[in-house]
Amino acid sequence: MITLKEALALSKEELEAFKDALKTQIEANKELNGYIDVNSVGEGVPIAIKDNIQVDGWAVTAASNILQGYVSPYNATVIDKMKAAGLSPLGRTNMDEFAMGSTTESSFYGKTLNPHNAEYVPGGSSGGSAAVVGAGLAIAALGSDTGGSIRQPAAYCGVVGMKPTYGRVSRYGLGAYASSLDQIGPITQNVEDAAILYDILSGHDEKDSTSSTLECLSVADKLDKSRKLKIAVIQGHTDEASDAIKSAYTKAIDALKSAGHEVVERELLDGKYDISAYYVTATAEATTNLARYDGIRYGNRVEGKNLSDTYIQTRSNGFGDEVKRRILLGNFVLSSGYYDAYYVKAQKVRSLIKAEYEKIFEEVDLVLSPVAPDTAPKFGEMSDPMKMYLSDIYTISVNLAGLPAISLPIENAASNGMPVGLQLIAAPFNEQTLFDGALSLESTINYTKGN
């Protein structure tokens, strides 16, 4: 597959020919089920779009039964920005229902296969986006990351996934899961493409009140892998991780050192606090964000005996189990009598996590961390929700603290041949350092997909 950088240099004719060939190729690889459908809009370099990002005239369903039949009447800000930059949406990609999940198994459209091995999940929730890039069926894709939903599937599928600083990319038009955590970001074949796509997506948007007004400088044209950085690893961070992760971790540290970076050890709060704070915050926000899916104005209504029965039937039939579980959890933590014990406490933990990162970034440029405790699991292995929540342990503190992070492939595991990705994390709004460090690591490691 050609890179985004190469595609941007193609002539109009070359691009049209490429797109035709791509569609044929997608048709020929249907069993991957990374794409829900292969609509395209206008001219430009084709980018695959996660099914929770609004594209005018497209069915946008967040992979949920409740949104079947809904057609978006407007573009997300990122879509407008892409089109202005000569890119165009091509195909919407599969995901966990409402971005709630780590395997893309909770989709209304069925499972997506991991392009490296069909027995394994592609990760989630942006599993479709990562799988189509990993399978060579997309130049690049958009994903969204609430607790690792870009970085984890990118790591499972052997591609690059980047989550921008909270507020760097407009959320306008992103079907919300958890408003204070969600960010749209690029999933690409390499670090440079991620930087190019990030530049196109980022910048202040007056339609999103949480979008940052800080000056947003381009990064792709200033990429510098020769910068010598101070990179922290967290003490005991891989104790609970598999051998495959430990091996990649050691390899990455060696590579960073050999590239001339200084690697130091730092401490962070026990990850179990991240999990609690994250699931309380995310489900509280999600339960209200998903309350609009009531069958009254749009989507899949199931008529009941009366109004409240219509609500019950519509939502009982429309939402899958994982979504219902999180709605219930969110309602519980917000209900009177429990609010202080859960929601308020979670916000205090969140401030603490933020403060800890701030302290670390006073002294270092980047943090190196695993993305997941192991390589991609096989289908069905993550059926225990608690096990799934715990597998988010390395990614969610980044969302809680609003930091930018990038996941990139390091090696394929000796045990099962599946890719292992690691992430670099930077201080808020320091995307330039993040991409510089990632480019350095990428070129030192020189990961190749095949075994």
Add this chain to the structure above:
Amino acid sequence: MFEVVIGLEVHTQLNTNTKLFCSCPTSFNHTQNTNTCPTCLALPGALPVLNKEVLHKSIMFGTAVDATINRDSYFDRKSYFYPDSPSSYQITQLYTPVVEHGSLEIDLEDGSKKTIRINRAHIEADAGKNIHEGDISKVDLNRAGTPLLEIVSEPDMRSSDEVILYLKKLHSIVRYLDISDANMQEGSFRVDVNVSIRPKGDEKLYTRVEIKNINSFKFIEKAIEVEVARQIDAWEDGTYEEEIAQETRLFDQVKQETRSMRGKEEAADYRYFPEPDLLKAVVSDEMFEKYSKIPELPDEKRARFVSEYNMSEYNAGVLTASLEWAKYFETMMAEGASAKNAITWLTVELQGRLSGGITPETSPISAQTLATIVKAIDDKTISGKAAKDVLDYRMENEMEIDAIIEKLGLKQVSDTGAIETMVDEIMAANMDKVEQYRGGKEKLLGFFVGQVMKASKGSANPQVVNEIVTKKLA
């Protein structure tokens, strides 16, 4: 015996051009669901952006009621399912509202003043409207997302009279500030009444019953009356504990009773938490500076009318209770009418001729027109009596005042030459009476004046006639 304890929540629709969190227009007389967009329809992915104009008007209100303006205020989500609420949560301000700790003064019947404390005023989004047509229900979301300022008083009122005085004062304040149309019938000034009773002397607050959305002062008075009676009856029957619950009740205007409102409010847990899609609303120094400079308020205007125009307290109170009539009077002043005549002609003559409900906007006589009539009296062009005919005529006919005076022949003749000629003629024709007058029968003065006025068809200035007749007869 019993004391009535009342607190009010007033939902004031702010008269901004656009909605609270999107740029849809706030006007209502449009085809259903046309003033909508992804945000106020709560489509997937749409986000709210605060309309700053709402913050400006909140600052003005807070300043008018001597309140604290919170430089940082925050929004919260209040969750409940109802078709007129597209996102199934209302964005409101529970924890830190924009305005807190204010008060306003009401003037009691006996001339004393009473302070009613205002606990808070917070910004929130209005819901749409459900329309029920037989078996089917429809939703119109044109109103959804219209900005409201909910003004919450402390339970400081002790009678329905105090409630009405408070509401009238509040109403005139928001009108003076021009932050709301405050039209009760159209729902831009909606009142929820919280009523409880307690034995006189008791400091404790008992069970509070909320009566929702009553759309006139008259009905508010009635609703309070019947609800208080219900509570007292229950107390005296010993059934207070069972019958009086903290609940929302509706006032039935036909049956003249309050009724428990079952359904959406039942045992509601609104699960409030901070709205993550919005940052705090910040009142900058510059914004505060600009919007805390507010126009003259009703009490200030009243005091000024008394001192500047020598108006009675009563007239000043009547005129300033409504911004529109106060402005009407001020326009007459600007046109150059005398204050003394303007007060009489506005409060007695014009308002006496207008049937109830007529506002300055719907009055057939504009301030300019009435000022023209008053000026004609001021400069003695017409007499006060003739002016009444002019006003009557003008109420029925669209015509210039000068033309009416001309047409009705009401112009006063003050030209002494013309009057002297008339006096001479009448004296010549009544030489016998002239002799009698000069012989001491001074009562005949009235006869001569009357004859002259008759000859002039009433248009002669009586004062001038009087002077000339007296002089010539001497």
